[in-house]
Structure formats: C-alpha cells, structure tokens
Amino acid sequence: MAVIIKGMNVISDPWQRLEVGADGSLPPLPPSGDIIVPLVLWRQQRDDLLARPGRLGVWLDSNEDPAAIAEDLRLFGVVAVRIPNITDGRGYSIAYLLRERYGWRGELRAFGDVWRDQLFFLARCGFNAFTLREGEDPREALAAFGEFSETYQGSVTPPLPLFRRRHVPSPDGREGL
C-alpha cells in the first residue's frame, strides 16, 4: 500500500485512485474497497458508484471546475486534485474554492507532481493530504511544512491576513506578537 502524508503524519493510503485510460476509456469499478474516481466517471456512473460498497472519493484535474462537485460534496469521503506539473498552479485555486466557497471540510488531497517544496503553499490553500511524486521521501518532506513561521496573506490556513492577527502596535511601530 502506498503511503501519503495526512495531517502531518506519514500513513498508508487506504484509497485506490482510478484513472481514465489513455484512449479515454473508463476503468472498471473494483468490486469493493475505497476508491477515488475521476470527475468524468462520477458524472457518468453516479448511481452505480453510490450503490457499490466501500467509500467514494472524486478527483479533479487542474483544468476542471470545482463547482462541478459543489452540490455533491456530502457524498464523498475524500476530494483529490491532480497537480500535473509543479508549474501548474490551478490546483491551489481549486483547493481554495473547495474550502472557502463550497465548504468542503473533509480530506483534500494533492497528488501528481507534488514535491516537498510545494507543501507549505499547498497546505495553506487547504490541502491536508499529499501523495508525493516518486522519489520524494515523505518523512524527510514533513519538515517543509515548517519552512515559514508566518504568512502575510490570509488564505484557508490561516484565514486572517497578518495585519488582522497583529496585536495593537506600540507607538514606535514594533509589534508585540
């Protein structure tokens, strides 16, 4: 079983992620077990997926709109977002929208081209689970969550920008944090 980082721990992953074939064909559903399915599969086989045993999750590609699952979120045990390439930053906005606009509170997982160097930003946008790319040591990567001790902007975590978290400034402008 593969391992993921979840809640700052390295754990084995109970979920199996299904992929669309290179020719666009949809994968067969395994008879049991917890699965994360691509959006297209959820759209086409919704009833079958809800009827089968095991938990259900859905994953979005970076060009897919999280609004497409906004109404269905209560049906999922996990929502995952594929990061096709470290330079593709759309997943960060997808995560932000899922958390802030559509109210998703459960596991939000990043997978694909996920490096330790992105973890701090991904976590701030609301991801709380990570499947690292091959070759990354998840235990070593845990340190990346602490690379920065403060943030200027509000995002998902923390929601308030620094200027709303500061104590009342003293007269010389120095902060009393």
Place this chain on the structure above:
Amino acid sequence: MYRYDEIDQRLVNERVAQFRDQTRRFLAGKLSEDDFRPLRLRNGLYIQRYAPMLRVAIPYGLLTSRQLRTLAYIARKWDRGYGHFSTRQNIQFNWPKLEDVPDILAELARVQMHAIQTSGNSVRNITTDHYAGVAHDEIVDSFVWCELLRQWSTLHPEFSFLPRKFKIAINGSAADRAATFLHDIGLHAVRDAAGETGFRVIVGGGMGRTPIIGHVIREFLPWPHLLTYTEAVLRVYNRYGRRDNMHKARIKILVKALTPDRFREEVEAEWTHLRDGPSTLTAEEIQRVEGRFTRPAYEPLPGDDPEHAARLAAEPAFAAWAKRNVHPHKAPGYAAVTLSLKKTGVPPGDATAEQMDAVADLADRYSQGELRVSHEQNLVLADVRQADLYRLWGEARALGLATPNIGLLTNIIACPGGDFCSLANAKSIPVAEAIQRRFDDLDYVYDIGELDLNISGCMNSCGHHHVGHIGILGVDKNGEEWYQISIGGNQGLTRPGAPAALGKVIGPSFARAQIPDVIEQLIGIYLELRDNEEERFIDVVWRIGVEPFKERVYGGHHQGDERHQRSLAAA
C-alpha cells in the same frame, strides 16, 4: 525607506534557509537540472549564456546607502566588480557561482534585501514612479501602497505558480510615470469627488511579443479594497489564463480573448465573495506601514536658493546638467537629482562596485542616505538641497555619473542583450554605444530635445523598445543579428485619450552597422520637419505619421549603403 519588522526579517531569513536547502539538494544530485529550474526561478536565479545570473529585488526601486554598499560588496566578492540596474528597478549580477548564491542571499538578508519572486511565474517586484514622495503632483505616496502589495504578494500560497510572470505598477501622482498601462495590473491613484483616495485599475497591458495597452476595468476602487480586488484579478487569471503556450500565457492574452468587459464581469463576480472580507485594508494597517518608512527630514528653507541661481547663470556646463538631470521637488529649496548611468562606452544601467560605494557616500552626504533606481536604469538622489547641487555635480562628474542626458537621445534604455542573456536574438550594448558615439556632440543632442531611445535584444522587450520614441528590436534572421526600428512609442500619456502608445515598425530590418546611420536619418527628417524647437520628435511622428520617415529611410537607403561603404573603406 521601509524598515523591516521582526516578522519581515524572519520571513526573508527563512526563505534564504529554504533556498540553501534546495541548492544543497541540487548540488548533492538529489534534484535534477530540470527539477531545480522551477525552484531557482522562484528566486531570481537564471542560468545564462556564460554563468548564472542573479536578479536581486529592489522593491519599488528604493534603496538605502547601506544596501547599496552591500550590493557593491556582493559585486566585488562574488561577481566581477559590477552590477546591472534593470528596467524593472532591480539589480542583476551576471557572474555569481551557483554554489555561492545562498551566501549572497544571506548577505542581502542582513540589509533587509532578497531575491524573492524576481523571476518565475509569480507576482514580481512592484514598480512605481521614481519621484514618489517628492513630486509636486502627488496624490498618494505610492511607496506605502507598493509595500502593502509587496507583503501581500510575497510567498503568496495561491499565486506562486501563475500561468506566467505578473507585473504590477502603482502610480501615485497625476502624471503617469510608472507606465501603468503597460503592466499586468496598473494602479493609478485618484481621488473621487468626496476627496477619498482610490485607484483606477488597469489590466492586461504589457510589452513583450504581443504589446498591448491595458484596459481600465474599474475607474475607482476605494483604497480599502486594494488587496481583495487584486486577489480577484489574480484568481481569475490563475484559473483561466492559458498554460498551453508560454507566449500566450500573460493576462493580456486572457483579457483580449475574453474581451475586457467579460474579464471585468468575471473579476467583479469573484470579488463579490471577497469584498469586505478579512483582507479588506484598514486605516490602522496603512498607518502601521506608513510608520515603518523613514521620512526625509527637510530643513525649512525659504524657497529657491539664490546662490544656485547665480551659479546656473555663471557656469554653462553646470546649467546644462541642471537642466537635464535636476528635477523639481515639493519641498522648498530642494531638488531631485538623476545620476546618469548612460555614459558613452558603459553598458546602460551598469555600475561598478566603486561607483556604487561612491554613490552611497553621495546619498549619505546629500540625500539623507537614500536613493532610487529608475526604470530608465539611472540612480536618483531624491532629496538634495539646491544649495548642495553644485558640489554634488562636481563629485558626480568625477565619478562619471553626471552625463547631462536625462530625457535625451543618449539616455538609452537597453537590456543586457546577446552579450549576456541567453534569450537574446541580438546584442544591445554595442548598438547603444554606436549610437551614443554617433551623437557625441552634446549641443546637437540638446537641439534634438526630448527623445526616448530604447533597445531590446529580443521580443521579450526588457529594453522597452515598444514604448521608445525610437525603438530598436534585435531579431534573428538565419542566425544573423538584424535590427527592426519602430517610431512613435511612448510610455506615458501621449495625448488626450491615449494613455500610452506603441511604436510602429518602419520597415525591413537593418544590419547592426547601419543603425547609427538610420537613427541619424530619422533625426534629420525630424529636424527638417518640426514646426519649432518645442515640437519633440514624438510630436512630429504623431503629427505627420510614420510614412515620411519610412520613405526617407528606405528611399535613401542606397545613400546609407554608400556612406557605410565609405566609412568601411576609411577604416
């Protein structure tokens, strides 16, 4: 100058540590070249033609003398004794060793500097008017707003991997000296009828391969909404900007594809969710940031210095310098001074470590320890007493920094070009020098009057050729360097209704050796056709169009060739 607080400093230190670790992993073979590229590009480190190039951020172009001395130290210790001030108000070092970069960054952090987001597809250094805080026509001090946006954009978790780079400019005065219509976002401070401060929001301008004048998507954004509105623009861009073709990935292409109206609707729809949310700015936060800026302590002076006026009358060379390089100041008895980095024979924007140290001394003695980098690649001492101008001129002259050419033809903007940059199609520096040598008669250059001549070594247009009154673009034809010439560009208000203008190409490109002749021809036509001495080159181009210039240059091409042959024979 904005002084870091403990958190500002800690974040910069932590970024140094993070980059040190990334460099260590690369050097240890744990990260491939391909892996390291997006990481180093988030920190201004390019691999160039001969060596890595490190771009250091000079936020909104403002520097202290202490910081400039550190830049000189870095140039001496880790580079070849000089640095290049860029059109983005930053400085670039062309010869550092990759393994030294973490130490260079640590040295920068000691003086509250960094290289964060000076490259890569992130929000870059926020630029502004180099006369911010001292201009007569000031509406707001743009430095404060630049710093607010600097903090907001620094290490932004959601907008660090945008489709392409993202440049924001803020202009705080009535006249637009920050080229706000030529940035991804331009913010122009305005006051509404009630006297409240806000910003005109301009989106989708830019130069590069597809030059476009930006579109106003909001005439008045009240200041508390600055961050939330910017966030809305960035989110729309991050989600919908093209990522399949890097040449079509800038926000200007998205704005054009959607149309400015549709783009505005998308932004406004996104903004309804953010408006009045926690990122809405407060008066306390503005005051806090304002309070962290050191302010020049102006002596109460009665007005213009009488001795200064007398010296101007007595010494023509001083008067010539003052006319071009000294600018009016809002405080009585003070002036802003431009130290020209455009001496003939020196690549535009280059300064040696010795010059940097000397300028730091000048800043300490004459301008309250601060200076600015202008996007025209010069250095500005913004707070000089008129009574000190004469002494300052003498010292600047001895340093080779008093070329009296600001606003004139020889104040050429040029990118590093093919001599250094691996993206360039052609060299820029030798072209600039050849033109400066051709126009070495100062009286002639004065007679020509105001003229912006900008040179870029490739379509990326770091030398801002699109907005030069005369623009020169290096192009590659079958592996050879050629140069395309355009005229009629302008970076600021051009005429009512035209906030900026893009130059028009006059025709087929030229060989490098022909360029000084062609420029001379263009100038000749202008001098013949101008109505009076007040009518600038650019005014004539707008009045009569490109055609007469084109006819002369290409009609008289044969002559140019002959002359070229003669000069070759003479050589």
